[in-house]
Amino acid sequence: MSTNKKNDFYKILLGQLLSQDEGIDAEILSNSALNAIKFASLNRNFPIISNILLKASSDFQRNNASLNQIIFGNHFKNPLGLAAGFDKNGVGAALWSYFGFGFAELGTVTWHAQEGNPKPRLFRIAKEKAALNRMGFNNEGAEKFFKTIKKQKIASPGNRPCVLGINLGKSKITTLDEAHKDYALSLKLLAPLSDYAVINVSSPNTPGLRSLQETKQIKKLIRTLKDLSNCPPLLVKISPDLDNDAIDEIATVSLEEGIDGIIAINTSLNRFNLKNLKIKTGNTLEQENGGLSGLPLQERGIEVITRLRSCTNNDLPLIGVGGISSAKSAWERIVAGASLIQIYTGWIFEGPNLVPDILDGLTLQMEKHGFKNIKEAVGSKEPWK
Numbered sequence: 001m002s003t004n005k006k007n008d009f010y011k012i013l014l015g016q017l018l019s020q021d022e023g024i025d026a027e028i029l030s031n032s033a034l035n036a037i038k039f040a041s042l043n044r045n046f047p048i049i050s051n052i053l054l055k056a057s058s059d060f061q062r063n064n065a066s067l068n069q070i071i072f073g074n075h076f077k078n079p080l081g082l083a084a085g086f087d088k089n090g091v092g093a094a095l096w097s098y099f100g101f102g103f104a105e106l107g108t109v110t111w112h113a114q115e116g117n118p119k120p121r122l123f124r125i126a127k128e129k130a131a132l133n134r135m136g137f138n139n140e141g142a143e144k145f146f147k148t149i150k151k152q153k154i155a156s157p158g159n160r161p162c163v164l165g166i167n168l169g170k171s172k173i174t175t176l177d178e179a180h181k182d183y184a185l186s187l188k189l190l191a192p193l194s195d196y197a198v199i200n201v202s203s204p205n206t207p208g209l210r211s212l213q214e215t216k217q218i219k220k221l222i223r224t225l226k227d228l229s230n231c232p233p234l235l236v237k238i239s240p241d242l243d244n245d246a247i248d249e250i251a252t253v254s255l256e257e258g259i260d261g262i263i264a265i266n267t268s269l270n271r272f273n274l275k276n277l278k279i280k281t282g283n284t285l286e287q288e289n290g291g292l293s294g295l296p297l298q299e300r301g302i303e304v305i306t307r308l309r310s311c312t313n314n315d316l317p318l319i320g321v322g323g324i325s326s327a328k329s330a331w332e333r334i335v336a337g338a339s340l341i342q343i344y345t346g347w348i349f350e351g352p353n354l355v356p357d358i359l360d361g362l363t364l365q366m367e368k369h370g371f372k373n374i375k376e377a378v379g380s381k382e383p384w385k
Protein backbone atom coordinates (compact mmCIF):
# COMPACT_ATOMS: atom_id res chain seq x y z
CA MET A 1 0.00 0.00 0.00
CA SER A 2 2.98 2.23 -0.50
CA THR A 3 2.62 5.59 -2.28
CA ASN A 4 3.48 5.47 -5.99
CA LYS A 5 7.21 6.22 -6.05
CA LYS A 6 7.10 6.98 -9.81
CA ASN A 7 5.26 10.18 -8.95
CA ASP A 8 7.60 11.14 -6.16
CA PHE A 9 8.58 14.61 -7.40
CA TYR A 10 10.35 15.34 -4.13
CA LYS A 11 12.82 12.54 -4.76
CA ILE A 12 13.20 13.47 -8.42
CA LEU A 13 13.88 17.10 -7.52
CA LEU A 14 15.91 16.72 -4.35
CA GLY A 15 17.06 13.09 -4.28
CA GLN A 16 20.48 13.87 -5.72
CA LEU A 17 21.00 16.78 -3.36
CA LEU A 18 19.90 14.92 -0.25
CA SER A 19 22.04 11.91 -1.05
CA GLN A 20 25.26 13.83 -0.42
CA ASP A 21 26.66 15.83 2.47
CA GLU A 22 28.23 18.44 0.17
CA GLY A 23 26.26 20.85 -2.03
CA ILE A 24 23.63 23.37 -0.99
CA ASP A 25 23.76 24.16 2.73
CA ALA A 26 21.10 22.22 4.63
CA GLU A 27 19.77 25.30 6.43
CA ILE A 28 19.46 27.29 3.19
CA LEU A 29 17.49 24.43 1.66
CA SER A 30 15.24 24.18 4.66
CA ASN A 31 14.64 27.95 4.77
CA SER A 32 13.75 28.00 1.06
CA ALA A 33 11.10 25.35 1.66
CA LEU A 34 9.78 27.28 4.65
CA ASN A 35 9.57 30.52 2.66
CA ALA A 36 7.45 28.76 0.04
CA ILE A 37 5.27 27.28 2.79
CA LYS A 38 4.92 30.68 4.45
CA PHE A 39 3.81 32.29 1.17
CA ALA A 40 1.36 29.46 0.48
CA SER A 41 -0.09 29.69 3.97
CA LEU A 42 -0.75 33.43 3.75
CA ASN A 43 -2.20 33.14 0.24
CA ARG A 44 -3.99 29.83 0.51
CA ASN A 45 -7.25 31.22 -0.83
CA PHE A 46 -5.71 32.25 -4.16
CA PRO A 47 -7.01 29.83 -6.80
CA ILE A 48 -3.58 28.52 -7.97
CA ILE A 49 -2.42 27.94 -4.43
CA SER A 50 -5.66 26.43 -3.24
CA ASN A 51 -5.52 24.01 -6.19
CA ILE A 52 -1.98 22.97 -5.28
CA LEU A 53 -3.06 22.48 -1.67
CA LEU A 54 -6.07 20.46 -2.74
CA LYS A 55 -3.77 18.21 -4.77
CA ALA A 56 -1.36 17.93 -1.80
CA SER A 57 -4.15 16.93 0.55
CA SER A 58 -5.46 14.31 -1.86
CA ASP A 59 -1.92 12.86 -2.11
CA PHE A 60 -0.90 13.04 1.54
CA GLN A 61 -4.00 12.97 3.76
CA ARG A 62 -5.61 9.77 4.96
CA ASN A 63 -9.02 9.84 6.60
CA ASN A 64 -9.18 6.60 8.46
CA ALA A 65 -11.29 6.58 11.62
CA SER A 66 -9.21 3.77 13.10
CA LEU A 67 -6.31 6.25 13.40
CA ASN A 68 -8.37 8.78 15.44
CA GLN A 69 -7.62 9.28 19.13
CA ILE A 70 -8.50 11.76 21.85
CA ILE A 71 -5.42 12.47 23.93
CA PHE A 72 -5.05 15.10 26.66
CA GLY A 73 -8.36 16.53 25.48
CA ASN A 74 -7.28 16.96 21.85
CA HIS A 75 -8.78 15.13 18.90
CA PHE A 76 -5.95 13.71 16.76
CA LYS A 77 -7.04 12.59 13.26
CA ASN A 78 -3.97 10.41 13.11
CA PRO A 79 -1.00 9.74 15.40
CA LEU A 80 1.71 11.22 13.16
CA GLY A 81 3.08 14.70 13.82
CA LEU A 82 5.75 17.04 12.58
CA ALA A 83 8.44 17.31 15.27
CA ALA A 84 9.59 20.61 16.77
CA GLY A 85 12.35 22.59 15.12
CA PHE A 86 11.28 22.57 11.48
CA ASP A 87 8.68 25.34 11.80
CA LYS A 88 10.28 27.35 14.57
CA ASN A 89 8.36 30.56 13.82
CA GLY A 90 5.00 28.99 13.04
CA VAL A 91 4.95 30.19 9.43
CA GLY A 92 3.30 27.00 8.16
CA ALA A 93 0.79 26.61 11.01
CA ALA A 94 -2.20 26.64 8.64
CA LEU A 95 -0.66 24.17 6.20
CA TRP A 96 0.57 21.15 8.12
CA SER A 97 -2.77 19.37 7.84
CA TYR A 98 -2.46 19.46 4.01
CA PHE A 99 0.73 17.40 4.36
CA GLY A 100 -1.33 14.74 6.13
CA PHE A 101 -0.05 15.32 9.66
CA GLY A 102 -2.39 14.72 12.58
CA PHE A 103 -0.48 17.34 14.55
CA ALA A 104 2.44 19.70 14.28
CA GLU A 105 4.70 21.03 17.00
CA LEU A 106 5.74 24.61 16.30
CA GLY A 107 8.83 26.21 17.83
CA THR A 108 11.01 26.07 19.78
CA VAL A 109 9.94 29.61 20.65
CA THR A 110 11.78 31.69 23.23
CA TRP A 111 10.57 34.88 24.91
CA HIS A 112 13.35 36.96 23.35
CA ALA A 113 14.03 36.82 19.61
CA GLN A 114 17.48 35.36 19.02
CA GLU A 115 19.87 34.62 16.17
CA GLY A 116 21.04 31.22 17.35
CA ASN A 117 24.57 29.92 16.90
CA PRO A 118 26.99 30.93 14.13
CA LYS A 119 26.48 29.27 10.72
CA PRO A 120 26.99 26.70 9.33
CA ARG A 121 25.05 24.88 12.04
CA LEU A 122 23.04 22.18 10.25
CA PHE A 123 24.68 19.28 8.42
CA ARG A 124 23.35 16.36 6.41
CA ILE A 125 24.86 12.96 7.08
CA ALA A 126 23.25 11.37 4.05
CA LYS A 127 24.67 7.87 4.17
CA GLU A 128 23.36 7.40 7.70
CA LYS A 129 20.03 9.21 7.07
CA ALA A 130 21.04 11.49 9.92
CA ALA A 131 21.71 15.16 10.65
CA LEU A 132 23.81 17.16 13.06
CA ASN A 133 22.51 20.51 14.23
CA ARG A 134 23.57 23.21 16.66
CA MET A 135 20.97 25.80 15.71
CA GLY A 136 20.66 27.19 19.26
CA PHE A 137 16.97 28.12 19.23
CA ASN A 138 17.16 30.66 16.40
CA ASN A 139 13.67 32.18 16.34
CA GLU A 140 11.81 35.46 16.07
CA GLY A 141 10.59 35.44 19.69
CA ALA A 142 7.17 34.87 21.24
CA GLU A 143 5.59 38.22 20.32
CA LYS A 144 6.42 37.87 16.61
CA PHE A 145 5.30 34.22 16.75
CA PHE A 146 1.91 35.35 18.08
CA LYS A 147 1.50 37.79 15.18
CA THR A 148 2.62 35.18 12.63
CA ILE A 149 -0.06 32.75 13.78
CA LYS A 150 -2.74 35.44 13.92
CA LYS A 151 -1.92 36.60 10.39
CA GLN A 152 -2.66 33.11 9.06
CA LYS A 153 -6.23 33.31 10.40
CA ILE A 154 -6.38 29.73 11.58
CA ALA A 155 -9.20 28.20 13.59
CA SER A 156 -9.02 28.33 17.37
CA PRO A 157 -7.70 25.42 19.48
CA GLY A 158 -10.08 22.47 19.42
CA ASN A 159 -11.46 23.39 15.99
CA ARG A 160 -8.46 22.68 13.80
CA PRO A 161 -7.90 19.94 11.20
CA CYS A 162 -4.46 19.45 12.70
CA VAL A 163 -3.60 19.79 16.40
CA LEU A 164 -0.98 22.50 17.00
CA GLY A 165 1.47 22.26 19.86
CA ILE A 166 3.86 25.03 20.81
CA ASN A 167 7.30 24.07 22.03
CA LEU A 168 8.88 26.54 24.46
CA GLY A 169 12.53 27.09 25.30
CA LYS A 170 14.65 29.37 27.44
CA SER A 171 16.07 32.55 25.91
CA LYS A 172 19.85 32.42 25.84
CA ILE A 173 20.20 35.76 27.69
CA THR A 174 18.05 34.55 30.60
CA THR A 175 19.91 32.90 33.48
CA LEU A 176 19.01 29.37 34.55
CA ASP A 177 17.67 30.76 37.86
CA GLU A 178 15.22 32.97 35.99
CA ALA A 179 14.33 30.33 33.39
CA HIS A 180 10.87 29.62 34.83
CA LYS A 181 9.86 33.27 34.39
CA ASP A 182 11.12 33.29 30.81
CA TYR A 183 9.06 30.20 29.86
CA ALA A 184 6.06 31.65 31.70
CA LEU A 185 6.15 34.91 29.72
CA SER A 186 6.05 32.96 26.45
CA LEU A 187 3.32 30.59 27.61
CA LYS A 188 1.09 33.33 28.99
CA LEU A 189 1.10 35.02 25.60
CA LEU A 190 0.89 31.90 23.41
CA ALA A 191 -1.49 29.72 25.47
CA PRO A 192 -4.62 30.99 23.68
CA LEU A 193 -3.15 29.70 20.39
CA SER A 194 -1.95 26.33 21.69
CA ASP A 195 -3.68 22.96 21.66
CA TYR A 196 -0.83 21.88 23.90
CA ALA A 197 2.49 23.31 25.06
CA VAL A 198 5.85 21.66 25.55
CA ILE A 199 8.54 22.47 28.06
CA ASN A 200 11.69 21.86 26.07
CA VAL A 201 14.49 21.19 28.53
CA SER A 202 16.41 18.83 26.30
CA SER A 203 18.05 20.75 23.47
CA PRO A 204 21.82 20.26 23.69
CA ASN A 205 22.52 23.60 21.99
CA THR A 206 21.60 26.09 24.73
CA PRO A 207 24.22 26.07 27.49
CA GLY A 208 22.89 24.61 30.75
CA LEU A 209 19.37 24.01 29.41
CA ARG A 210 19.43 20.27 30.03
CA SER A 211 20.14 20.84 33.74
CA LEU A 212 16.52 22.00 33.96
CA GLN A 213 15.60 18.31 33.69
CA GLU A 214 16.83 17.84 37.29
CA THR A 215 14.03 17.23 39.78
CA LYS A 216 14.17 20.51 41.70
CA GLN A 217 14.41 22.63 38.57
CA ILE A 218 11.76 20.84 36.54
CA LYS A 219 9.32 20.94 39.47
CA LYS A 220 9.76 24.69 39.77
CA LEU A 221 9.24 25.10 36.04
CA ILE A 222 6.13 22.90 35.88
CA ARG A 223 4.55 24.55 38.90
CA THR A 224 5.13 28.05 37.54
CA LEU A 225 3.56 27.18 34.20
CA LYS A 226 0.66 25.19 35.65
CA ASP A 227 -0.14 28.16 37.90
CA LEU A 228 -0.97 30.28 34.85
CA SER A 229 -4.73 30.62 34.57
CA ASN A 230 -4.67 29.79 30.84
CA CYS A 231 -2.20 26.88 30.87
CA PRO A 232 -3.03 24.38 28.08
CA PRO A 233 -2.17 20.65 28.33
CA LEU A 234 1.50 20.69 29.28
CA LEU A 235 4.13 18.20 28.15
CA VAL A 236 7.85 17.80 28.79
CA LYS A 237 10.37 16.89 26.09
CA ILE A 238 13.35 14.89 27.28
CA SER A 239 16.84 14.04 26.11
CA PRO A 240 18.05 10.62 24.94
CA ASP A 241 21.22 11.16 26.96
CA LEU A 242 19.59 10.84 30.42
CA ASP A 243 20.51 7.71 32.34
CA ASN A 244 17.84 5.28 33.50
CA ASP A 245 17.56 6.78 36.98
CA ALA A 246 17.05 10.25 35.56
CA ILE A 247 14.37 8.96 33.16
CA ASP A 248 12.55 7.26 36.04
CA GLU A 249 12.81 10.42 38.11
CA ILE A 250 11.38 12.64 35.40
CA ALA A 251 8.53 10.18 34.83
CA THR A 252 7.72 10.19 38.55
CA VAL A 253 7.85 13.97 38.80
CA SER A 254 5.65 14.29 35.70
CA LEU A 255 3.00 12.07 37.25
CA GLU A 256 3.19 13.85 40.61
CA GLU A 257 3.00 17.32 39.09
CA GLY A 258 0.14 16.54 36.70
CA ILE A 259 2.08 16.76 33.45
CA ASP A 260 -0.09 15.66 30.49
CA GLY A 261 2.53 13.75 28.52
CA ILE A 262 6.22 13.19 27.81
CA ILE A 263 7.92 13.61 24.45
CA ALA A 264 10.96 11.42 23.93
CA ILE A 265 13.51 12.05 22.45
CA ASN A 266 15.38 15.20 21.46
CA THR A 267 18.69 15.12 19.55
CA SER A 268 21.68 13.37 21.13
CA LEU A 269 25.22 14.30 22.09
CA ASN A 270 26.05 10.61 21.75
CA ARG A 271 27.73 9.77 18.46
CA PHE A 272 26.90 6.04 18.69
CA ASN A 273 29.16 4.15 16.25
CA LEU A 274 29.66 7.23 14.09
CA LYS A 275 32.41 8.97 16.09
CA ASN A 276 34.93 8.87 13.24
CA LEU A 277 32.55 9.81 10.47
CA LYS A 278 33.61 13.03 8.74
CA ILE A 279 31.03 15.72 7.97
CA LYS A 280 31.15 18.63 5.50
CA THR A 281 33.48 20.70 7.72
CA GLY A 282 36.18 18.05 7.36
CA ASN A 283 35.95 17.22 11.08
CA THR A 284 34.68 13.99 12.56
CA LEU A 285 31.33 13.84 14.35
CA GLU A 286 33.21 13.40 17.61
CA GLN A 287 34.99 16.72 17.05
CA GLU A 288 31.84 18.69 16.20
CA ASN A 289 29.34 20.18 18.65
CA GLY A 290 25.63 19.65 18.18
CA GLY A 291 22.81 17.17 18.46
CA LEU A 292 22.50 14.10 16.27
CA SER A 293 19.11 13.21 14.78
CA GLY A 294 17.73 10.62 12.37
CA LEU A 295 18.24 6.92 11.96
CA PRO A 296 21.01 6.47 14.58
CA LEU A 297 18.46 7.48 17.28
CA GLN A 298 15.99 4.74 16.44
CA GLU A 299 17.02 2.14 19.04
CA ARG A 300 17.49 4.68 21.81
CA GLY A 301 14.07 6.13 21.00
CA ILE A 302 12.46 2.73 21.54
CA GLU A 303 14.41 2.13 24.76
CA VAL A 304 13.36 5.44 26.31
CA ILE A 305 9.68 5.00 25.38
CA THR A 306 9.72 1.44 26.77
CA ARG A 307 11.24 2.66 30.04
CA LEU A 308 8.84 5.60 30.35
CA ARG A 309 5.89 3.33 29.70
CA SER A 310 6.88 0.94 32.45
CA CYS A 311 7.64 3.60 35.05
CA THR A 312 4.44 5.56 34.42
CA ASN A 313 2.23 2.45 34.68
CA ASN A 314 0.81 3.33 31.26
CA ASP A 315 -0.84 6.36 32.89
CA LEU A 316 0.82 9.08 30.86
CA PRO A 317 0.52 9.67 27.10
CA LEU A 318 3.91 9.39 25.43
CA ILE A 319 5.02 10.93 22.15
CA GLY A 320 7.77 8.96 20.43
CA VAL A 321 10.25 10.76 18.19
CA GLY A 322 13.77 10.06 16.94
CA GLY A 323 14.80 8.03 13.92
CA ILE A 324 11.33 7.20 12.64
CA SER A 325 11.64 6.90 8.87
CA SER A 326 9.24 4.15 7.79
CA ALA A 327 5.91 2.58 8.66
CA LYS A 328 7.79 -0.22 10.41
CA SER A 329 9.76 2.10 12.67
CA ALA A 330 6.55 4.04 13.40
CA TRP A 331 4.79 0.80 14.37
CA GLU A 332 7.70 -0.25 16.60
CA ARG A 333 7.52 3.05 18.52
CA ILE A 334 3.75 2.74 19.00
CA VAL A 335 3.84 -0.85 20.21
CA ALA A 336 6.65 0.17 22.60
CA GLY A 337 4.20 2.61 24.21
CA ALA A 338 3.94 5.83 22.20
CA SER A 339 0.38 7.05 21.65
CA LEU A 340 1.63 9.58 19.15
CA ILE A 341 4.79 9.80 17.04
CA GLN A 342 6.70 12.57 15.33
CA ILE A 343 9.12 12.83 12.42
CA TYR A 344 11.71 15.36 11.33
CA THR A 345 14.97 14.05 9.82
CA GLY A 346 13.27 11.05 8.18
CA TRP A 347 10.70 13.38 6.60
CA ILE A 348 13.48 15.50 5.10
CA PHE A 349 15.26 12.49 3.59
CA GLU A 350 12.19 10.54 2.48
CA GLY A 351 10.01 13.50 1.51
CA PRO A 352 6.29 14.23 2.05
CA ASN A 353 5.21 10.78 0.85
CA LEU A 354 6.58 9.40 4.10
CA VAL A 355 3.40 10.62 5.83
CA PRO A 356 0.89 8.58 3.76
CA ASP A 357 3.35 5.68 3.66
CA ILE A 358 3.41 5.58 7.47
CA LEU A 359 -0.35 6.06 7.82
CA ASP A 360 -1.11 3.34 5.25
CA GLY A 361 1.43 1.01 6.86
CA LEU A 362 -0.07 1.52 10.32
CA THR A 363 -3.57 0.88 9.00
CA LEU A 364 -2.48 -2.35 7.36
CA GLN A 365 -0.72 -3.53 10.53
CA MET A 366 -3.86 -2.87 12.56
CA GLU A 367 -5.88 -4.94 10.12
CA LYS A 368 -3.35 -7.78 10.33
CA HIS A 369 -3.45 -7.72 14.13
CA GLY A 370 -7.22 -7.35 14.32
CA PHE A 371 -7.07 -3.94 16.04
CA LYS A 372 -10.01 -1.60 15.54
CA ASN A 373 -8.26 1.54 16.76
CA ILE A 374 -4.61 2.56 16.99
CA LYS A 375 -5.07 2.89 20.78
CA GLU A 376 -5.13 -0.92 20.97
CA ALA A 377 -1.68 -1.09 19.39
CA VAL A 378 -0.11 1.34 21.90
CA GLY A 379 2.23 -0.61 24.18
CA SER A 380 0.94 -3.93 22.79
CA LYS A 381 4.45 -5.16 21.88
CA GLU A 382 2.92 -6.73 18.76
CA PRO A 383 5.57 -7.35 16.10
CA TRP A 384 5.54 -5.90 12.59
CA LYS A 385 3.93 -8.49 10.32
Ligand SMILES: Cc1cc2nc3c(=O)[nH]c(=O)nc-3n(C[C@H](O)[C@H](O)[C@H](O)COP(=O)(O)O)c2cc1C
Residues within 6 Å of the ligand: 083, 084, 085, 086, 088, 107, 108, 122, 131, 133, 135, 137, 167, 200, 203, 237, 265, 266, 267, 292, 293, 294, 295, 297, 321, 322, 323, 324, 342, 343, 344, 345, 346
Ligand atom coordinates in the same frame (compact mmCIF):
# COMPACT_ATOMS: atom_id res chain seq x y z
C1 LIG B 1 17.57 21.00 12.47
C2 LIG B 1 16.85 20.55 13.69
C3 LIG B 1 16.33 21.48 14.57
C4 LIG B 1 15.65 21.07 15.71
N1 LIG B 1 15.13 22.01 16.54
C5 LIG B 1 14.41 21.61 17.61
C6 LIG B 1 13.80 22.57 18.44
O1 LIG B 1 13.86 23.77 18.18
N2 LIG B 1 13.11 22.12 19.52
C7 LIG B 1 12.98 20.79 19.81
O2 LIG B 1 12.33 20.44 20.79
N3 LIG B 1 13.54 19.86 19.03
C8 LIG B 1 14.24 20.24 17.94
N4 LIG B 1 14.80 19.30 17.13
C9 LIG B 1 14.68 17.88 17.52
C10 LIG B 1 13.52 17.17 16.83
O3 LIG B 1 12.28 17.72 17.19
C11 LIG B 1 13.54 15.67 17.18
O4 LIG B 1 13.32 15.54 18.57
C12 LIG B 1 14.86 14.99 16.83
O5 LIG B 1 15.39 15.51 15.63
C13 LIG B 1 14.69 13.49 16.66
O6 LIG B 1 13.77 13.19 15.65
P1 LIG B 1 14.21 12.80 14.14
O7 LIG B 1 15.23 11.71 14.26
O8 LIG B 1 12.93 12.37 13.48
O9 LIG B 1 14.78 14.03 13.54
C14 LIG B 1 15.50 19.68 15.99
C15 LIG B 1 16.01 18.74 15.09
C16 LIG B 1 16.67 19.15 13.95
C17 LIG B 1 17.21 18.10 13.00
